[in-house]
Amino acid sequence: xxxxxxxxxxxxxxxxLDITGAHIDSTVYIGEAGLEFAERLASLGAKVAVPxxxxxxxxxxxxxxxxSVPSEWxxxxxxxxxxxxxxxxxxxxxxxxxxxxxxPSFGQQIAWGESNAIIFANSVLGARTERYPDLFDIxxxxxxxxxxxxxxxPENRGGEILFQLIDIPxxxxxxxxxxxxxxxxxxxxxxxxxxxxxxxxxTPDEDQLKAFGAGAASSGGVSLFHMVGVTPEARTLxxxxxxxxxxxxxxxxxxxxxxxxxxxxxxxxxQLDMVVLGSPHFSLAEFKRLAPMxxxxxxxxxxxxxxxxxxxxxxxxxxxxxxxxxxxxxxQITVDTCILTSPxxxxxxxNLMTNSAKFAYYTPGLLGKKIAFGSLEDCVNSAVAGKIVRxxxxxxx
Amino acid sequence: xxxxxxxxxxxxRGQVFGAALVSPEPLSFxxxxxxxxxxIIDRRHTLSGSNAKDKILVIPFTRGSSTTTAVLLEAIRAxxxxxxxxxxxxxxxxxxxxxxxxxxxxxxxxxxxxxASDFAKLHTDDEIHILEDGKVIVHRTE
Numbered sequence: 059x060x061x062x063x064x065x066x067x068x069x070x071x072x073x074x075l076d077i078t079g080a081h082i083d084s085t086v087y088i089g090e091a092g093l094e095f096a097e098r099l100a101s102l103g104a105k106v107a108v109p110x111x112x113x114x115x116x117x118x119x120x121x122x123x124x125x126s127v128p129s130e131w132x133x134x135x136x137x138x139x140x141x142x143x144x145x146x147x148x149x150x151x152x153x154x155x156x157x158x159x160x161x162p163s164f165g166q167q168i169a170w171g172e173s174n175a176i177i178f179a180n181s182v183l184g185a186r187t188e189r190y191p192d193l194f195d196i197x198x199x200x201x202x203x204x205x206x207x208x209x210x211x212p213e214n215r216g217g218e219i220l221f222q223l224i225d226i227p228x229x230x231x232x233x234x235x236x237x238x239x240x241x242x243x244x245x246x247x248x249x250x251x252x253x254x255x256x257x258x259x260x261t262p263d264e265d266q267l268k269a270f271g272a273g274a275a276s277s278g279g280v281s282l283f284h285m286v287g288v289t290p291e292a293r294t295l296x297x298x299x300x301x302x303x304x305x306x307x308x309x310x311x312x313x314x315x316x317x318x319x320x321x322x323x324x325x326x327x328x329q330l331d332m333v334v335l336g337s338p339h340f341s342l343a344e345f346k347r348l349a350p351m352x353x354x355x356x357x358x359x360x361x362x363x364x365x366x367x368x369x370x371x372x373x374x375x376x377x378x379x380x381x382x383x384x385x386x387x388x389x390q391i392t393v394d395t396c397i398l399t400s401p402x403x404x405x406x407x408x409n410l411m412t413n414s415a416k417f418a419y420y421t422p423g424l425l426g427k428k429i430a431f432g433s434l435e436d437c438v439n440s441a442v443a444g445k446i447v448r449x450x451x452x453x454x455x
Numbered sequence: 456x457x458x459x460x461x462x463x464x465x466x467x468r469g470q471v472f473g474a475a476l477v478s479p480e481p482l483s484f485x486x487x488x489x490x491x492x493x494x495i496i497d498r499r500h501t502l503s504g505s506n507a508k509d510k511i512l513v514i515p516f517t518r519g520s521s522t523t524t525a526v527l528l529e530a531i532r533a534x535x536x537x538x539x540x541x542x543x544x545x546x547x548x549x550x551x552x553x554x555x556x557x558x559x560x561x562x563x564x565x566x567x568x569x570x571a572s573d574f575a576k577l578h579t580d581d582e583i584h585i586l587e588d589g590k591v592i593v594h595r596t597e
Contacts, residue, residue, distance in 0.1 A: 061554060068466065068550055083521040089490065089529040094559060171521040191524035191548040193555050249481060250516060279481060279518040324498065420486035422498040
């Protein structure tokens with residue numbers, strides 16, 4: 059409580075408010091300090107006061123030995139899992155907690171960590187959370203309280219920067235790779251402001267919005283966006299801006315989108331060792347889209363094909379019969395974690411490809427590996443071809 | 456030789472002296488700061504490849520991951536953190552890492568916010584003295 063109170067004071071909060079849910083990003087194992095913090099709380103008998111989901115951990119609890127995770131590292135990461143599990147939390151181990159039964163509702167006050175989860179909960183669901191860091195999310199969960207600041211308060215949720223789509227063909231807007239590219243562009247330009255996107259010709263589905271948000275929350279500090287006619291607080295442009303004028307208007311053209319798409323690729327050749335999908339964690343709907351693309355095909359023997367997801371989604375995908383198709387293709391699945399939060403990739407894997415802006419953004423820095431960005435279909439075709447191949451048709455218009 | 460002085464707003468109190476490492480671009484410490492060495496590792500960032508250990512890191516605010524706080528806490532514990540961080544506003548992520556570092560290790564990281572116009576006057580390699588009251592004194596060899 060002293061940490062919550064001190065941070066509330068520092069952020070000029072007039073009061074604390076009650077929250078009814080939390081999502082803990084502090085589960086990600088980084089090193090000794092984070093573990094000491096978790097074990098200190100656990101040893102004091104800390105218990106969460108509200109329903110609390112857990113973000114990814116540092117290892118796939120039951121399958122980490124199939125990868126290159128050092129055992130000492132695994133032991134520490136596992137201690138951190140145990141500490142957070144002991145606090146009365148729900149061990150979801152996923153960065154997409156909004157796609158579990160703990161999905162928040164419109165207007166619900168919550169304290170969430172994990173940048174992609176924060177932006178999704180605020181923007182797509184209309185729940186209310188500030189952009190909370192690791193270590194603070196758990197303090198809020200234990201106390202059931204959060205500072206009454208920022209995005210918790212309706213008057214602070216109005217748009218700030220208008221992004222106007224100019225002549226972006228509907229066919230591109232229907233394509234899944236449009237969303238991470240747009241997210242990367244908008245995050246970089248909006249920084250920590252609230253962007254409003256106007257001019258959509260199609261209604262994106264939930265996983266497209268998830269991919270957009272993850273991109274914007276990686277290249278920028280965006281924790282809430284409005285998409286006019288799509289997201290719940292943006293029925294009209296005026297509503298999205300709460301009747302105020304935008305502080306800036308930025309045009310989104312095919313040229314700026316192409317530049318953003320190029321930025322997501324951090325390699326200059328077509329070598330490929332592994333395709334990785336699932337940041338944020340793959341949903342049932344994404345497994346359903348992927349499975350038919352893989353049917354009757356087999357990955358190139360030199361290319362691994364990995365999907366990262368949650369235990370719950372993977373079980374649903376199994377029940378639905380999608381995993382047999384993935385298995386015949388030669389795909390592997392990792393749950394509880396991902397390539398960025400677990401040192402699971404062997405050194406010989408140097409050239410990656412993904413359909414995720416978040417993987418694309420963080421891989422060069424965190425893993426020191428090369429990565430190319432493409433659509434889901436590009437990723438599948440590349441895994442079969444054994445090298446990076448991309449369909450440029452929709453991007454050349 | 457030139458001395459400039461700015462009155463900053465104290466976020467976490469402390470007196471430090473160090474060389475400035477400045478960027479107008481926000482930074483995520485997760486995927487952006489190697490806590491084992493202090494190197495800036497966001498390969499798309501203007502400071503990529505620089506080392507911020509014991510420097511006065513001058514960046515407007517954090518972007519991206521919630522894990523920034525955890526990474527900064529590790530760096531403070533490993534003694535690879537910047538000596539202080541200057542931002543343009545209270546950055547909740549840095550402030551929390553500093554508060555927790557004080558609770559766990561008695562090692563608060565001094566944090567000061569400057570107005571955007573004062574912030575823009577700082578340059579990399581300026582020698583910066585941060586005082587307890589938030590005053591930022593800049594010594595620049597020209």
